[in-house]
Amino acid sequence: MNTKRDTTLDSRRAAIGATLSGAVLPARPDSPSRRLAVRLLEASDGALIEAFYRGLSAETLYRRFHTPTREVRPQLLQLLLGMDGRDHLALGAFRGPALVGEARYVRLPEDGTTAEIAATVADGAQGQGVGKRLLRALALRARAGGVAHFLYTVQADNEAATALFARRGQHLSTAYDQRTGVIEVDRLLAAAPETAPGARATA
Numbered sequence: 001m002n003t004k005r006d007t008t009l010d011s012r013r014a015a016i017g018a019t020l021s022g023a024v025l026p027a028r029p030d031s032p033s034r035r036l037a038v039r040l041l042e043a044s045d046g047a048l049i050e051a052f053y054r055g056l057s058a059e060t061l062y063r064r065f066h067t068p069t070r071e072v073r074p075q076l077l078q079l080l081l082g083m084d085g086r087d088h089l090a091l092g093a094f095r096g097p098a099l100v101g102e103a104r105y106v107r108l109p110e111d112g113t114t115a116e117i118a119a120t121v122a123d124g125a126q127g128q129g130v131g132k133r134l135l136r137a138l139a140l141r142a143r144a145g146g147v148a149h150f151l152y153t154v155q156a157d158n159e160a161a162t163a164l165f166a167r168r169g170q171h172l173s174t175a176y177d178q179r180t181g182v183i184e185v186d187r188l189l190a191a192a193p194e195t196a197p198g199a200r201a202t203a
Contacts, residue, residue: 035095035096036093036094036095036100036129036130036133037093037094037095038091038092038093038094038133038134038137039091039092039094040089040090040091040092041083041090041091041092041102041104042083043081043083045092045099046081048092048099049077049080049081049090049092049099049102050072050077051099052092052099052100052102052120052122053072053077053080053120054071054072055122055123056072056120056122056123057123058070060120060121060122060123060126063155063158063161064118064120066153066155066180066182080104083104086107086145087106087107087109088104088105088106088107089104089105090102090103090104091103091104091134091137091138091141093121093125093130093133093134095125099122100121100122100124100125100130101119101120101121101122101125101130101131101133101134102119102120102134103117103118103119103120103131103134103135103137103138104117104118104119105117105118105138105142105147105150107147108151111149112146113146113147113148113149114147114148114149114150114151114186115142115147115149115150115151116151116152116153117135117138117142117150117151117152118152118153119131119134119135119138119164121134126160127160131161131164132164135164135165139189139190142189143189143190147189148188148189149172149186149187149188149189150165150186150187150189151184151185151186151187152165152184152185152187153182153183153184153185154182154183154185155181155182155183156176156181156182156183157181162183165185165187166187171185171186171187172186172187172188173185173186174186
C-alpha cells in the first residue's frame with residue numbers, strides 16, 4: 001500500500017464525497033431504484049446524515065471505514081459534514097424523505113485531478129441499484145469538475161463493492177495491503193460529457 005500520503009488520509013476517507021448540481025435524477029421506469037432521487041447534500045442535511053450513519057449495521061460500518069465499529073463518533077460526524085462545495089462534495093440518494101445512500105469524494109490537495117471516493121448504502125436498500133445510481137452521478141459530475149482519477153479503497157473480500165466500483169472508468173493500478181486486507185485502486189474516468197456542470201442529468 002502506498003504510504004506517502006500524510007496522516008490526514010484517514011480523515012479524508014471518512015469524509016470523501018461526490019459532486020452534483022442539485023438536480024433530481026429520475027430512474028428508468030423499469031429500474032429497481034425508481035422513485036429514487038439523488039441530490040447534493042449540504043450542511044443543512046446534517047441531521048439526516050447523522051441519522052443515516054447511526055442507523056447502519058456494524059457490518060456496513062466495517063465495510064465503509066475498514067475498521068470494526070458499532071457507532072460513528074461525533075468527531076467523525078463532523079468530518080462527514082465538512083463539505084466545502086468544491087473539494088469535498090457529497091450527494092445523497094433519497095426515497096421520499098429518507099436518506100438511503102450517500103457517496104462522496106475529496107480531491108487530493110497534491111493533485112487536483114485525483115479524488116478519493118466512497119459510497120455507503122443503508123442496509124435495507126442494498127442490492128437495489130442505489131450504489132450504482134450514486135456512482136453514475138458522481139462520475140459524471142466529478143469529471144465535469146476536472147477530476148480525472150477516482151482513487152478508492154475496498155476490502156479484498158467485498159465482491160459486491162469491487163464489482164460496483166469497477167464499472168467506473170478504466171483500471172490503472174491496484175495496491176494490496178496484506179496487513180489490513182484492503183485494496184487501493186486507481187481508475188481513469190471517461191471524458192466529461194459536453195454538458196454544463198449545472199445542467200439537469202438523467203441516470
